[in-house]
Amino acid sequence: GPPGSWHHHLVQRSLVLFSVGVVLALVLNLLQVQRNVTLFPEEVIATIFSSAWWVPPCCGTAAAVVGLLYPCIDSRLGEPHKFKREWASVMRCVAVFVGINHASAKLDFANNVQLSLTLAALSLGLWWTFDRSRSGLGLGITIAFLATLITQLLVYNGVYQYTSPDFLYIRSWLPCIFFSGGVTVGNIGRQLAMGVPEKPHSD
Amino acid sequence: MTLTERLREKISQAFYNHGLLCASYPIPIILFTGLCIVACCCPLLKLPLPGTGPVEFTTPVKDYSPPPVALDHKPGEPSERPEWYVGAPVAYIQQIFVKSSVSPWHKNLLAVDVFRSPLSRAFQLVEEIRNHVLRDSSGTRGLEEVCLQVTDLLPGLRKLRNLLPEHGCLLLSPGNFWQNDRERFHADPDIIGTIHQHEPKTLQTSATLKDLLFGVPGKYSGVGLYTRKRMVSYTITLVFRRYHANLRARLMLLHPSPNCSLRAESLVHVHFKEEIGIAELIPLVTTYIILFAYIYFSTRKIDMVKSKWGLALAAVVTVLSSLLMSVGLCTLFGLTPTLNGGEIFPYLVVVIGLENVLVLTKSVVSTPVDLEVKLRIAQGLSSESWSIMKNMATELGIILIGYFTLVPAIQEFCLFAVVGLVSDFFLQMLFFTTVLSIDIRRMELADLNKRLPSEACLPPAKPVGRPARFERQLAVRPSTPHTITLQPSSFRNLRLPKRLRVIYFLARTRLAQRLIMAGTVVWIGILVYTDPAGLRTYLAAQVTEQSPLGDGALTPMPVPSGVLPASHPDPAFSIFPPDAPKLPENQTLPGEPPEPGGPAEGAPDSPVPEVTWGPEDEELWRTLSFRHWPTLFSYYNITLAKSGVGSVFEAQESWERLSDSGKGGLEEPGDSPPLRHRPRGPQPPALFGDQPDLTCLIDTNFSAQPRLSEPTQPEPRHRAGCSRAREGPGYDFSRLVQRVYQEDGLAPSHSPALRPASPGPGSPPTPEDEGGYPEKGSPSLAWAPSADGSIWSLELQGSLIVVGRSSGRLEVWDAIEGTLRCSSEEVSSGITALVFLDKRIVAARLNGSAWRSSSPASPVYSSSDAVACRLTHTVPCAHQKPITALKAAAGRLVTGSQDHTLRVFRLEDSCCLFTLQGHSGAITAVYIDQTMVLASGGQDGAICLWDVLTGSRVSHMFAHRGDVTSLTCTTSCVISSGLDDLISIWDRSTGIKLYSIQQDLGCGASLGVISDNLLVTGGQGCVSFWDLNYGDLLQTVYLGKNSEAQPTRQILVLDNAAIVCNFGSELSLVYVPSVLEKLD
DSSP states (O other), rough: OOOOHHHHHEEEEHHHHHHHHHHHHHHHHHHHHHOEEOOOHHHHHHSSSOOTTTTHHHHHHHHHHHHHHHHHHHHTTTOOOTTTTTHHHHHHHHHHHHHHHHHHHHHOSHHHHHHHHHHHHHHHHHHHHHHHHHHHHHHHHHHHHHHHHHHHHHHHHHHHHSSOOOOOTTTTHHHHHHHHHHHHHHHHHHHHHTTOOOOSOOO | OOHHHHHHHHHHHHHHHHHHHHHHHHHHHHHHHHHHHHHHHHGGGGGGSSOOOEEEEEESSSSSSOOOSSSSOOOOOOOOOOTTTOOOOOOOEEEEEEEEEOOOOOOTSSSSHHHHHHHHHHHHHHHHHHHHHEEEEEEEHHEEEEEHOOOOOOOGGGGGGEEEEEEEEOEOOOOGTTTTOHHHHOSSSSSHHHHHHHHOOOOOOSSHHEEEESSOOHHHHSSSTTTTOOEEEEEEEEEESHHHHHHHHHHHHOOOOOOOOOOOOOOEEEOOOOOOHHHHHHHHHHHHHHHHHHHHHHHHOSSSOOOHHHHHHHHHHHHHHHHHHHHHHHHHHHOOSSSSSHHHHHHHHHHHHHHHHHHHHHHTSSSOOTSSSHHHHHHHHHHHHHHHHHHHHHHHHHHHHTTTTHHHHHHOOOOHHHHHHHHHHHIIIIIHHHHHHHHHHHHHHHHHHHTTTTTTTOOOOOSSSOOOOGGGHHSSSSTOOTTTOOGGGGGGGGGGHHHHHHHHHHHHTTTHHHHHHHHHHHHHHHHHOOHHHHHHHHHHHHHHHHSSSSOOOOOOOOOOOTTOOTTOOOOEEEEOOOOOOEEEHHHHHHHHHHOOOHHHSSSOSOOOOOSSOOOTTTTTGGGOOOHHHHHHHHHOOOSOOBBBBOOOOOOOOOEEEEOOSOOOOOOOOOOOOOSSSOOOSSSSOOGGTTTTOOOOOOOOOOOTTTTOOOOOSSOEEEEEEEETTTTTTTOOHHHHHHHHHHTTTTTTTHHHHHHHTTOSTTSSSOOOSSOOOOOOOOOOOOOOOOOOOOOEEEEEEETTTEEEEETSSSSEEEEETOOOEEEEOOSSEEEEEEEEEEEEEEEOOOSSSSSSSSSOEEEEEESSSOOOOOOEEETTTTTTSSSEEEEEETTEEEEEETTTEEEEETTTTOOOOEEEOOSSSSSEEEOOTTTOOOEEETTTTTTEEEEEETTTTEEEOOSSSHHHHHHHHOOSSSEOOOOOOOEEEEEEOOEEEEEEOOOOTTTTEEEEEEEEEEEEEESSSSEEEEETTTEEEEEEEEESOGGGOHHHHEEEEOOSSSEEEEEETTTEEEHHHHHHHHHH
């Protein structure tokens, strides 16, 4: 297609991804706040969307970046993702991701190791069920590492905190959540990119 | 041919045959499947329906006792009790309903006057209730001890801090708007404004503050500017922790209501289920949105069939009924779901998935269309059989892995998912395939009808790999360009302007009408769902308006002075609360006890035609919003519902409505010794201040007789009956002591003479009984049931009993002979606490007539000779508020007061050494021993340890929810008990909690320390012995038959390891030789 349309689609996709990230951040944070896993200052809790104002935009931006990065890497590597490329599968993936969050927030585990191992197995299962690409795995692990590092820094600088941290300053299941989140958003991003004609490399 | 290939062929063949079968006999198979679904879902009928409305269960008031904690009825046996009726409820709620009106009504009265004086009655009633003393078989207790103690309001409710009670009884009345202060009420120029200041401006479905404090729905209260009926109704809401019936009897006595025929004979237990808050709702809604998106995107792929929607519906039905079957089957095999069904449902659907259904459809429709229908079905099935089986096996494998996470919730989820997958497979094979075959046949017929005129033979359509929506028309008949049939869906292909298309769309679908209809239905649904009580309120209000209320002429009554606000000195109108038609003369005569037949006389002569009690008042609480009580309790962070997901709910709430009705109870008016923990209100009115007490033992101090030890008979228990009625034999203290003496083989000869006259160092009284035991000694035969006031405090040493009376009289009795040795009556202020130590008696008094302005003094008497007591010292103003705890040891005297402080005095010269501050509530328990260790506990639930030598605080522990009721120390630990029925053991040096023991209900304070490592606690009909160092239960001794299990409320340890327990209405003396052996 013409370059204008390509940019138009890019903006559209990033907007969609951004809003998906914002909504997921709000909803999942609500799950965590209910269980008193994260602690934000008191006044904020009183509001319905009980996270600090900067959390949803950050998550949205991250979702947009990741969601654009996945198809981009796919096309760079020259191995377009073909496995279960349909919206139903994407929805299933999102539902499983929400389910993983739900489990991390609401289930009573015997100890943190069990919780983290279970969630790690679930996230790997998520990747295997909906992605099964090497690039997806690598990107997911990278995202999980970076995001964990960032949260460590944030908590270390006292921006917010976790109740009963067991992995330095945060919870040990956080990388699993980031990994599965990365895979999910990447899945959405790939599906969004599917509907658009690929940008020809020649020009 | 490998094994896999053979397996594959077998499966394929089986599916082929199955497809043939399904397509040949569609109707019988669908019927069979339907029957299967119904059969599997049958067990679901036993599960409770989802919903958060409260559930009720009614039991008679008579002989009520809380249900046992454990379910003891057999599973098969049908039980009348609902399943949630287990264990003690969160609270009992008693509402005293007051209806009053102003009569006669003058034209010059303002609208505000309708409720000014009726409301002022609330203050009086609240005081009466606060000063009420509850009696039962085990003793006399103040309201504070039986009501539900609340702690802080939630942090978000700071603006309600002055309006709702904190750190005390949960007692609500309209007076709370003015902090229960009558002056504040009278000074308030804008009563309505005060009442409505916290009303929400917007529509609100839950209970507002006004509803909470008035206890009746807003419409009923009659407080508002535009009320026509001039009738004010409100309730005083009391929340108890345990059930007590006699407050009601007493109120009936005080306020006989002759024209009322209401009966309140049943206790309604209300069970609240967990409510879903908005915070929980949002994730739930999100998961459902994702679920619907998934279903939408999945079913959108169904194509090239006759009825897309029909097949999509069939697919959804397949998944849903497989889930229902899964739950049903699990229930059938005894697995009750504990997970919240609504929460995990979307995940289950997603896990089971619609994939197989879609694959099946795609495979079938891609078979050659010219084949026979059943062959098409069979071919389609068999070609996809392998992948279906492979998928199924994979999913089962994944779920089985999940099963081995050993997390109960995940295991349960996996179990449901496995059963769901299997039943889903079953339904796909039978139900969906059959539906598909029917659909294909219909399509074929339709096609044939269309095709017959033009074309006889069609080339088979190519199987379409991935059908998409826009290919639909082309894909079916790509090679038949000459058969152009105008499909209905080709509407959209017409080139119409956009506006027109929108309008066509709207017209075609009647979208607007449908939206409005759906909106109306949803709105009505929400209305009915959220506030069924609201509708009932409306209906009830309609009925009330027709009932003859508020019209007849009123009989004028004299107005008690002080009720009317000063701004309206119109003497001609009176208030007329039928609940409270007390005779003023009866009320204002102090010191004159009403005759036993008093209640009958107390009824006013004049009939009260105006305020009637009709059936509409019978169950007024039902008209409250069903969120009323959950809202109230949520302010204190008490949840009424603890729900295991699904069906098991634990919380329940019971409450009794009290409307003062007909014949007043004939129970004798009770005396009220000051509540040691909370003399908050004004002093009890003289009306019931001077009654001969209904005698009942609440605690007994068997003095540690030095010679009492070594009973020769190893008899394990010994009981002495204690009757509560005055005319009964009474509790004869001296007789008991004498009997013990005889058992000991000791002549009682040495006691009467020797003990009182033993001032010398010969036999110094042992100091271990320095505890002030709040005893209500019953007047034995020899004791005059004096008119000197009730006994507020009692202390025993040797054979001397020191009695402090409410009249301020201090008496010293000889316990064995039952004679009064001496008495002292210098001050006329009641003695709240006593200490008898080293020939000295210390009495804490409350001076002055009003509690608030009282300056309690603690005079020190010296009874160097038992026959004479003389006043040696008086500390005029020891505390700002009444003294609640008094202990002495090691030459020090410690007083704890309601003013949140402790003071340490030197015993010789009554010099105040320290004032100890650190509690945030009234002091309830103090402990001091020879080693100068001082511990104190307060209403704030905290325990402080102090250094008596320096007056500094050593440690501060938050110990209990509610008051600390008793405190004692050993050399290594501190033992505390609280109103929360917990006994906590703390390390004395570090202040760290070692462990805690959960006591039976009502046995919280029954504990005793036998030695440094042996603790005895009381339970339901038993006493238990614990190893203090490790917290191990050593032994439990049952005190009676199991059938008569009464709580052991008090325990006193004698120094020979015998234990005296207050056990119901009896005393048990337990002597356990084995414990002694363990000690050695």
